[in-house]
Amino acid sequence: MDLGIAGKRALVCASSKGLGRGCAEALAAEGVHLVMNARGADSLEDTAAAIRARHGVEVVTVAADITTEEGRAKVLDAAGEVDILVNNAGGPPPGMWTDWERDDFIKALDANMLTPIALMKTLVPGMIARGWGRVVNITSVSVKSPVAVLGLSNSARAGLTGYVAGTSRQVAGQGVIINNLLPGIHDTDRATALDGGAAKAAGITPQQARTNREGTIPAGRYGTAEEFGATCAFMCSQHAGFMVGQNILLDGGAVNATL
Ligand code: NAP
Numbered sequence: 001m002d003l004g005i006a007g008k009r010a011l012v013c014a015s016s017k018g019l020g021r022g023c024a025e026a027l028a029a030e031g032v033h034l035v036m037n038a039r040g041a042d043s044l045e046d047t048a049a050a051i052r053a054r055h056g057v058e059v060v061t062v063a064a065d066i067t068t069e070e071g072r073a074k075v076l077d078a079a080g081e082v083d084i085l086v087n088n089a090g091g092p093p094p095g096m097w098t099d100w101e102r103d104d105f106i107k108a109l110d111a112n113m114l115t116p117i118a119l120m121k122t123l124v125p126g127m128i129a130r131g132w133g134r135v136v137n138i139t140s141v142s143v144k145s146p147v148a149v150l151g152l153s154n155s156a157r158a159g160l161t162g163y164v165a166g167t168s169r170q171v172a173g174q175g176v177i178i179n180n181l182l183p184g185i186h187d188t189d190r191a192t193a194l195d196g197g198a199a200k201a202a203g204i205t206p207q208q209a210r211t212n213r214e215g216t217i218p219a220g221r222y223g224t225a226e227e228f229g230a231t232c233a234f235m236c237s238q239h240a241g242f243m244v245g246q247n248i249l250l251d252g253g254a255v256n257a258t259l
Contacts, residue, residue: 004238006031010084018188022225087116092152108152168245184251219252
């Protein structure tokens with residue numbers, strides 16, 4: 001299927017590795033030019049070079065922390081006008097409900113709620129002016145089914161979900177389509193780190209922790225960044241113009257719900 005977005009320009013935040021990289025790769029495969037971001041310059045440059053070589057698209061890189069005001073200013077400065085925005089950042093650390101103080105919540109809200117909102121507020125007006133835009137916010141399965149140890153993530157992402165529910169309907173008539181993409185467990189560094197933490201807590205090996213988690217997924221495995229990216233690219237495509245304010249779950253069937 002031709003997604004009809006060749007030649008468009010996308011900002012993909014937090015995209016040197018993992019799910020962000022999966023989205024960047026899938027968009028580049030459709031001929032979309034990229035602005036890519038991560039904090040670490042080395043892996044960002046390596047990933048950008050691989051994408052340029054494989055897909056022949058333009059890739060601008062900005063090494064910056066997207067969750068800070070200075071970082072966002074740097075990224076926005078380099079990005080200029082974009083047609084597609086993929087919001088992403090690292091997730092908050094796991095813990096117990098008793099661990100988290102006000103500052104921990106402010107940090108999580110800044111990273112996983114207020115940063116995507118700030119980027120939408122800056123970039124969506126240009127999309128409206130040009131009559132076309134797509135925004136995909138990478139959130140989490142925790143929006144639909146809480147992951148108890150990720151209380152900071154559950155809270156911040158629920159806030160973003162509420163914002164998108166209303167805002168997406170305010171801009172859809174002007175050609176800008178905003179949706180959220182909810183990862184269940186995917187095979188990335190983040191999943192490996194969480195397996196490591198679970199293994200330590202339970203006194204088992206990381207491989208055993210992974211096998212246990214795979215056993216909770218009807219598909220019997222973790223998702224891949226490629227599968228995730230392909231869904232993201234569709235949500236950024238011409239064909240997604242009637243998909244407004246949705247929360248698309250990719251979890252191998254792990255959430256046991258009919259709707
Ligand atoms: P990952 O494999 O650890 O990759 C994270 C990427 O984001 C890296 O490129 C990292 O590069 C970049 N990054 C992290 N913090 C950043 C920041 N403040 N500013 C700019 N770039 C930043 O993580 P992932 O698994 O792809 O997860 C992506 C998001 O999905 C996270 O919010 C995570 O909580 C959520 N999620 C993941 C899963 C899963 O199973 N993988 C499940 C549910 C939700 P640098 O470190 O160099 O900045």
